[in-house]
Amino acid sequence: MKPHLTPQQLEEFGNEMDALRQRVLADLGEDDAAYIREVVRRQQQLEVLGRALFYLPPAWPLAVAALSASKILENMEIGHNVMHGQYDWMGDPHLSSRVYEWDNVCPSEQWKYSHNYIHHTFTNILGKDRDIGYGILRMDEDQEWHPYYLGNPVYALLLMVFFEWGVAMHDLEVENIVKGTRRLEENKALHAGIMRKVRRQAVKDYVLFPALTGPLFPLTLAGNAAANLVRNVWAFNIIFCGHFPAGAETFSTEECEDETRGHWYYRQVLGSANISGGPLFHVMSGNLSHQIEHHLFPDLPARRYPQIAPEVREICERYGIAYTTGPLRRQLASVARKICRLALPARASTQPDEPVAVRRPQAA
Amino acid sequence: MALVSRITRSRTAAALASPHGVDHYLSRINPMWAAHEVRARVVGVRRETDTPGAPVATLTLQPTATWRGHRAGQYVQVGLDLPGSARRMTRCFSISSPASGAGEEITLTIRSHADGQVSKYLVDAQPGQVLHLSQAQGDFTLPVSPATPGIDPLLFITGGSGITPAMSMLRTLLRDGYDGRAGRPVTFLHHARSAADQIYADELARIAADDNDVTVHLRHGDAVFNELELRRLVPGHRDTDTWACGPAGMIDLVRAAYADSPRLRLELFKPPSTGTDTAEGDLVFSGSGEQVTNSGASILEQAEAAGLSPVFGCRMGICFSCTTRKAEGTVRNVLSGTESSVPDEDIQICVSAPVGDCVVDL
Numbered sequence: 001m002k003p004h005l006t007p008q009q010l011e012e013f014g015n016e017m018d019a020l021r022q023r024v025l026a027d028l029g030e031d032d033a034a035y036i037r038e039v040v041r042r043q044q045q046l047e048v049l050g051r052a053l054f055y056l057p058p059a060w061p062l063a064v065a066a067l068s069a070s071k072i073l074e075n076m077e078i079g080h081n082v083m084h085g086q087y088d089w090m091g092d093p094h095l096s097s098r099v100y101e102w103d104n105v106c107p108s109e110q111w112k113y114s115h116n117y118i119h120h121t122f123t124n125i126l127g128k129d130r131d132i133g134y135g136i137l138r139m140d141e142d143q144e145w146h147p148y149y150l151g152n153p154v155y156a157l158l159l160m161v162f163f164e165w166g167v168a169m170h171d172l173e174v175e176n177i178v179k180g181t182r183r184l185e186e187n188k189a190l191h192a193g194i195m196r197k198v199r200r201q202a203v204k205d206y207v208l209f210p211a212l213t214g215p216l217f218p219l220t221l222a223g224n225a226a227a228n229l230v231r232n233v234w235a236f237n238i239i240f241c242g243h244f245p246a247g248a249e250t251f252s253t254e255e256c257e258d259e260t261r262g263h264w265y266y267r268q269v270l271g272s273a274n275i276s277g278g279p280l281f282h283v284m285s286g287n288l289s290h291q292i293e294h295h296l297f298p299d300l301p302a303r304r305y306p307q308i309a310p311e312v313r314e315i316c317e318r319y320g321i322a323y324t325t326g327p328l329r330r331q332l333a334s335v336a337r338k339i340c341r342l343a344l345p346a347r348a349s350t351q352p353d354e355p356v357a358v359r360r361p362q363a364a
Numbered sequence: 365m366a367l368v369s370r371i372t373r374s375r376t377a378a379a380l381a382s383p384h385g386v387d388h389y390l391s392r393i394n395p396m397w398a399a400h401e402v403r404a405r406v407v408g409v410r411r412e413t414d415t416p417g418a419p420v421a422t423l424t425l426q427p428t429a430t431w432r433g434h435r436a437g438q439y440v441q442v443g444l445d446l447p448g449s450a451r452r453m454t455r456c457f458s459i460s461s462p463a464s465g466a467g468e469e470i471t472l473t474i475r476s477h478a479d480g481q482v483s484k485y486l487v488d489a490q491p492g493q494v495l496h497l498s499q500a501q502g503d504f505t506l507p508v509s510p511a512t513p514g515i516d517p518l519l520f521i522t523g524g525s526g527i528t529p530a531m532s533m534l535r536t537l538l539r540d541g542y543d544g545r546a547g548r549p550v551t552f553l554h555h556a557r558s559a560a561d562q563i564y565a566d567e568l569a570r571i572a573a574d575d576n577d578v579t580v581h582l583r584h585g586d587a588v589f590n591e592l593e594l595r596r597l598v599p600g601h602r603d604t605d606t607w608a609c610g611p612a613g614m615i616d617l618v619r620a621a622y623a624d625s626p627r628l629r630l631e632l633f634k635p636p637s638t639g640t641d642t643a644e645g646d647l648v649f650s651g652s653g654e655q656v657t658n659s660g661a662s663i664l665e666q667a668e669a670a671g672l673s674p675v676f677g678c679r680m681g682i683c684f685s686c687t688t689r690k691a692e693g694t695v696r697n698v699l700s701g702t703e704s705s706v707p708d709e710d711i712q713i714c715v716s717a718p719v720g721d722c723v724v725d726l
Contacts, residue, residue: 018699025700033450044384044392074383085684088710091443091452094388097684098710103383117677117685204379212380264680298682 002255003266005319013319014262020311021297024304032301033090039077039283040095046070050227054213054220064223068230069284074103075235076286081302083112106168107197110190114171120298124243124250124271131243132250134159134166135175138342140250145345152343163232168194234284237332241275242291245334247324248273268295269316274309274325281328282306292323369429372399395494398428402497404470406489412473412563420525420563421487422460422473427497433465434500436536437529437607437631441708442472443496444482452496453482454708458528458609458631459500462536473563475525504607504631506533515548516605519598521589521618523555523610527563529631530554530607534571534578544577551598555583555614588614591621603627645720650691652726662698663688663713667726674713674726681715688713693722 003010050067053059079102081087087095094100101108114130122128126142133139137156138149159166171190176182205228210220249270256267275281275289282289282305290305293312297304316323326334371377377386377399390397396405408424434440439458446453461471476487520530534552542550552571556562562582572580581597583589594601602625608618609631622628643660654670664686667674677685681699687710694705695716703719704711713724 022700025702028450030448030450040384044389079383085687085712088684088687090450091454091706091709094384096710098687101383112683113677113685116683120682121678121680200379200382204382208376208379299684 003263005266005321007260007262009319010260010262010266012262013315013321014260014265016315017265017296017312018261020308020315021300024297024300024308028089028301032303033087033092035303036078036082036087036095036301039073043070043073043078046073051209054209054216054223057216057219060219060223064226064230067223067227068234071103071227071231072234072284075231076238076288077283077302078102078286079104079108080286080288083108084116085299086301101197103201104167105164105194105198105201106171107193110171110193111167116298120295122256123268123295124248125253125256125267126250127253130170130173134170135173136166137339139244139338141342141346142250142252143342145342150343153340156339160233160236161229163236164228168198237328238275238285238288240335241328241331242272242288242294244338245273245324245326245331246338247322249322265296266321268292269312269321269323271295272324273331274323275328275331276325277328279306292325369399396426396428398430400430401428402430402499403428404431404495404497406491406493406495407469408491409489413561415558415561417478418475418561419487420473420475420561421489422471423486423489424469424471425495425497426469427467429467431464431467431470431497432499433468434459434463434470435505436463436533437505438500438502438532439504439529440470440472440500441498442482442486443498444485445496446481446485449481453706454496455480455482456501456707458502458532460528460531460535462532462539473525473528473531502631504529504609504629506536506607517549517551517598519551519553519601519604519606521553521594521606521608521610521614523588523614524557524561525563526608526610526614526631527554529609531564533607538571538576538578542576544575548577550578551604552578552580553583553589553594553597554581555588555610557584559584588617589621590617594618594621605629607631643717645693645718645722647718648721648723649726650723654726658718658720658722660717663695663711663716663718663722663724663726666718667713667724672726676714679714681712684712686713687711689725690716691723691725694719695722 047070053063085097287302293305404425677683
């Protein structure tokens with residue numbers, strides 16, 4: 001969508017965002033380091049607890065719960081954020097974006113390219129941001145309808161269940177190979193990386209840890225699979241609520257040519273949506289519940305997002321830029337409706353499924 | 365022990381401990397347990413000199429069993445989590461003790477610099493503290509073993525703290541049975557700012573007095589080793605295997621005295637770079653050997669202009685695709701305007717511009 005602000009207003013908006021970023025950068029220090037180390041410690045405790053509880057068959061549900069929580073924390077608050085370079089300034093090799101390899105079948109190296117670069121640079125630009133529908137779903141009216149999309153809700157369900165596999169396959173751009181815009185040979189190097197990572201993850205969760213519990217092998221294997229499933233479902237839902245509920249906008253390539261910094265910030269706000277909730281919810285979502293703040297400042301430590309959110313919101317309101325947020329159940333319902341509605345071709349008059357207040361900028 | 369270390373270093377252990385790694389768990393139990401990383405406990409601290417503002421101390425370090433040993437003349441990267449600071453500082457120091465074997469103690473001799481947070485902290489280190497170490501690195505080494513000595517004389521020329529790698533070599537020779545009967549004279553030349561600044565004064569006096577065919581010449585104050593003096597002290601110095609290490613000014617004199625002689629091996633101290641806003645100095649791409657005059661543009665742009673093709677993504681500082689190791693020099697983040705002079709740090713080359721001389725691994 002085209003900005004409703006003048007170039008001058010966009011520039012002022014960008015300057016305010018830059019100033020906010022500078023203030024946080026200047027303030028980074030011990031608290032941020034202590035926080036991420038504490039999260040890692042808690043995550044390791046949960047993991048050790050979960051793995052240990054598999055030796056007590058009656059505690060199986062508890063074991064799955066602890067391991068699921070550990071995997072969620074690791075993927076979201078630790079892995080995702082560390083790989084964004086949020087903690088590179090600490091100089092700790094263990095928390096460095098260059099070396100961290102997360103607990104996910106998608107190799108870090110490939111994920112950093114498709115996520116940090118492609119998705120975060122071209123956020124919600126149709127045809128460029130491959131996170132829109134992951135190349136599987138129709139998530140925007142401007143994606144041309146095809147009978148294939150009748151299966152939209154089913155594909156979404158499958159993507160949710162097998163989310164980490166979807167993320168790993170994401171980089172192969174299978175849909176572009178089907179379309180003929182990408183050659184199969186281009187995937188050769190990626191295949192090797194994915195297979196290496198898949199083997200590592202599968203050996204760990206489906207061979208080694210189950211084997212260590214001896215006769216309980218099948219129970220442990222099922223428990224590990226369940227934990228991976230819980231993590232997949234959670235991650236999918238948090239991530240889909242971040243960009244696709246009503247209110248989140250998409251953009252065309254033409255609109256974003258020669259984009260200014262202010263315009264870039266503007267697009268990041270409009271292309272993202274927050275989820276409201278309590279502190280524990282924010283931690284478990286890797287603070288991606290503050291998707292707007294994350295997209296404005298992807299390299300700031302995520303624990304800062306809740307702190308700066310009121311100010312970001314205030315600035316957006318002053319410029320009349322919609323700041324989309326809502327509780328999880330509402331955002332989830334909104335996303336689910338969109339997935340179902342877009343399975344069908346556009347109706348003659350497309351109504352947004354919720355009234356969106358259009359705010360105009362104040363007179364300059 | 366061998367079995368434990370084989371287990372902790374196995375791929376199985378790595379898979380079980382992923383994504384954090386075996387070392388992360390081991391160090392939580394005992395900071396001196398490691399499967400891959402090297403850490404070291406400070407077991408002794410000895411003051412060498414007490415010059416106000418620049419005291420020197422020798423730290424004796426007991427490394428973890430993962431330490432693979434070092435050759436005389438090599439250096440090690442020391443990583444330090446300063447109390448009250450979230451940033452881990454990493455600095456390089458030459459090892460001053462004789463060549464070590466796996467897991468053996470080493471010593472570092474460190475001069476405290478007024479604005480050097482790490483060196484200041486280390487000179488006052490307390491026994492028991494644990495430091496992060498790299499394995500030994502560097503080619504400024506003594507290639508021949510005293511067990512099979514050559515017949516060529518050896519010459520060491522050092523200044524200030526540059527004495528440490530040469531001292532490691534000299535101590536290695538003497539420890540391993542080198543003596544005058546080898547028929548291979550060793551000359552040890554060292555320049556210190558003053559007698560009070562002389563590191564290892566007693567030990568050097570003892571070595572000089574012993575009958576071992578080692579000649580020691582110490583100079584203090586303005587009396588630096590120039591070509592004239594070198595020629596007088598070591599006739600035919602250009603044809604003598606020489607190791608020189610010290611501050612830039614001294615190295616310039618030595619270089620001039622040797623013309624292009626291949627017998628001279630140099631190790632330079634990293635010169636402190638000064639931050640200015642104007643583009644000056646040279647940008648060196650150490651991986652490719654290219655060097656350009658700093659134009660003030662981002663390192664990525666300057667690398668591309670020099671014909672290199674570094675990996676990049678967003679070109680706006682958000683995606684970290686272009687993160688590259690900066691070996692030395694100062695860079696300015698063009699987004700925040702902040703300057704950073706930390707050696708061996710990872711920088712985003714798309715939003716970093718060199719300030720003065722700069723070396724990046726491209």
